[in-house]
Amino acid sequence: MTEASLYFLQQIINGLTIGSTYALIAIGYTMVYGIIGMINFAHGEIYMIGSYVAFIVITGLLGMGMVALPVVLFIALVVAMVVASSYGWAIERVAYRPLRGSNRLIALISAIGMSIFLQNYVVLAQGSRDVAMPPLVSGSLVEFGSLETFQVTISWMQLLIWVVTLISMTVLTLFISRSRMGRACRACAEDIGMTNLLGIDTNRIIAMTFVIGAALAAVAGLLLGLYYGVVNPFIGFIAGLKAFTAAVLGGIGSIPGAMLGGLILGVTEALTAAYFPSEYKDVVAFSLLVLILLFRPTGILGKPEVEKV
Amino acid sequence: MSQLLLDVNELTMRFGGLLAVNEVNLKVKNRQIVSIIGPNGAGKTTVFNCLSGFYIPTDGSILFRGEQLAGLKDFQISRKGLVRTFQHVRLFKRMTVIENMLVAQHRHLNTNLLSGMLKTPGYKRLEQEAMDRAIYWLEEVDLLEHANREAGYLAYGQQRKLEIARCMVTQPELLMLDEPAAGLNPKETKELDELIIRLRDEHEISVLLIEHDMGLVMGISDHIYVIAQGTPLADGSPMDVKENPDVIKAYLGES
Known part of the structure; x- marks a missing residue:
């Protein structure tokens, strides 16, 4: 292979890695939107909190002398998911449920307020500086190409991100398509009023949606924290916007759409950063958002919204 | 009286x-x-x-x-x-006919999450009952052969009947x-x-x-x-x- 094509391949690998994590976060936006038609702008902060919890658990366990890597990662993952889920649940309960039935704009403002609150709360509790995530997963799995031209690398960390994302998405897909709660979830997304009339407590389904979205955001929080090696209270904002873009790109309300949108966005960004000055990658990502909203507001896999009567 | x-x-x-x-x-x-x-x-x-x-x-x-x-x-x-239908059809159109019938029985399957994940015998029995009831009512309204079709693809008259059947499984x-x-x-x-x-x-x-x-x-x-x-x-x-x-x-x- 030529140098150029090896370089290109490396960008695709990097793009798919970041894209997987965007997809994990985007699920939270798309599921909530699919059911209650609201953008949960505090969702990015849930990801940030997940990252912090993972950081705290990992440094704590290492400090206690625990070194078995899989165990440390597993405990961090579970704790981050549980804590983030409780935040997701609490946010819905406190900031959104009381406003249900009022104008959509009001819930949106509440979400923005919640986002600012959470960010500042973490600044107060943890300080506003970067904290360094211990580099737990290092080294590379595959290297090919030659050192003189260009060497393509797939690191263990990238592999971990792919595998964990794949497992999470598979479990989610099975849950939505097969389980009783997943069925109720789909029913809510189609017609929440009718679901209520069939005797289903839709408030519980909505709460569950927030919990699932938050748990997946926490997975992304752990993975990206390890990948970048730093965590700070402001990472939620930009990651949230990127994931939101991914959700819109794929078609907001559609779960496969969020997965696809995340991957496309990740690859687009990686390619932009590779062939143009890397500052352009956010410009391109958000230009993409504007273009989709202008030309295909329903996204790639989204269905045209039919106004419910 | x-x-x-x-x-x-x-x-x-x-x-x-x-x-x-x-x-x-x-x-x-x-x-x-x-x-x-x-x-x-x-x-x-x-x-x-x-x-x-x-x-x-x-x-x-x-x-x-x-x-x-x-x-x-x-x-x-x-x-x-006490259940109702509406003037316009309100089926879950992107779900299959049988799923429409099962989702209506959601609360009859109201066991805890754990027994659902582990598929305990009690859960399986409730699930089977829900399925039996769904099949019974689909037969009553002559829709059993369409059980696995998406509800949105049924003819209008069939959608109307499915709505009634879906109400009936809630007992x-x-x-x-x-x-x-x-x-x-x-x-x-x-x-x-x-x-x-x-x-x-x-x-x-x-x-x-x-x-x-x-x-x-x-x-x-x-x-x-x-x-x-x-x-x-x-x-x-x-x-x-x-x-x-x-x-x-x-x-x-x-x-």
Whole structure:
């Protein structure tokens, strides 16, 4: 292979890695939107909190002398998911449920307020500086190409991100398509009023949606924290916007759409950063958002919204 | 005389200055088909919306088996055994026919998450019962062969029947149908007619009906209420109502 094509391949690998994590976060936006038609702008902060919890658990366990890597990662993952889920649940309960039935704009403002609150709360509790995530997963799995031209690398960390994302998405897909709660979830997304009339407590389904979205955001929080090696209270904002873009790109309300949108966005960004000055990658990502909203507001896999009567 | 299932007294619904429903009384006994008729805009659907918890009535009482329903949430009312359909079809169109039937039984499967994940024998048994009930009702409305199709792809008349079947798996005691014959052809209307009678005679439930198809209403109702401009005009057996001069005047105008 030529140098150029090896370089290109490396960008695709990097793009798919970041894209997987965007997809994990985007699920939270798309599921909530699919059911209650609201953008949960505090969702990015849930990801940030997940990252912090993972950081705290990992440094704590290492400090206690625990070194078995899989165990440390597993405990961090579970704790981050549980804590983030409780935040997701609490946010819905406190900031959104009381406003249900009022104008959509009001819930949106509440979400923005919640986002600012959470960010500042973490600044107060943890300080506003970067904290360094211990580099737990290092080294590379595959290297090919030659050192003189260009060497393509797939690191263990990238592999971990792919595998964990794949497992999470598979479990989610099975849950939505097969389980009783997943069925109720789909029913809510189609017609929440009718679901209520069939005797289903839709408030519980909505709460569950927030919990699932938050748990997946926490997975992304752990993975990206390890990948970048730093965590700070402001990472939620930009990651949230990127994931939101991914959700819109794929078609907001559609779960496969969020997965696809995340991957496309990740690859687009990686390619932009590779062939143009890397500052352009956010410009391109958000230009993409504007273009989709202008030309295909329903996204790639989204269905045209039919106004419910 | 059979026992009173639904007892609505002086139901009133105001929207600002508009009096949509004015002191309406309704009585439904066990195993009875009762119809509400009246000109367009008479407030029939508003009555349904009050009964099903969609609106909170301004005044009046709604007793269902002696229990007060006014003020309860819609999902609580349906859990008490009073379910409804709408003027337009409200199926989950992107879900399959059988999924529509199963989701309606969601709360009957209300076991905890753990037993659902582990598929305990108790959970499996409940799931099997739900499936059996779904199949039974699909057979009743002649839709079993379409069980795995997406509901949105069924013909209109089939969608109407599926809605009734979906209500029936929730095991209601009172089924409220809002213009179920609207848009049906004569053959489908006849099938609907037979289905509603079967619900009363074989499945021993009561049906409260809003309908414009006078042939259907007169043919199957045990009792008819006539409402005009939100106010009760007359009630009685189909024969009484047909011959009531006030009713004729409301429908045909003053002569």
